[in-house]
Amino acid sequence: MLKENIDYYFNADGLMVFTKEYHTKRGYCCKNQCLHCPWNFRAKKRYTQIKK
Structure with a gap:
């Protein structure tokens, strides 16, 4: 069982x-x-080439 403020918390946006x-x-x-x-x-950022 998850315990608030030990395993998780809610940020200013209300997200866990x-x-x-x-x-x-x-x-x-x-x-x-x-x-x-x-x-x-x-993670390595992937850069994509913009097609003209």
Whole structure:
């Protein structure tokens, strides 16, 4: 069971944000660039060429 202010909190926009503790309990990185990711995942940005 998730516990508020331990596993998650709500930001100023009212969105649920998972904490580092939650991610650590889960045990793996989802590669979604989470704010509190303990694995510091950073996806490479993809640049696309604009067609003329």
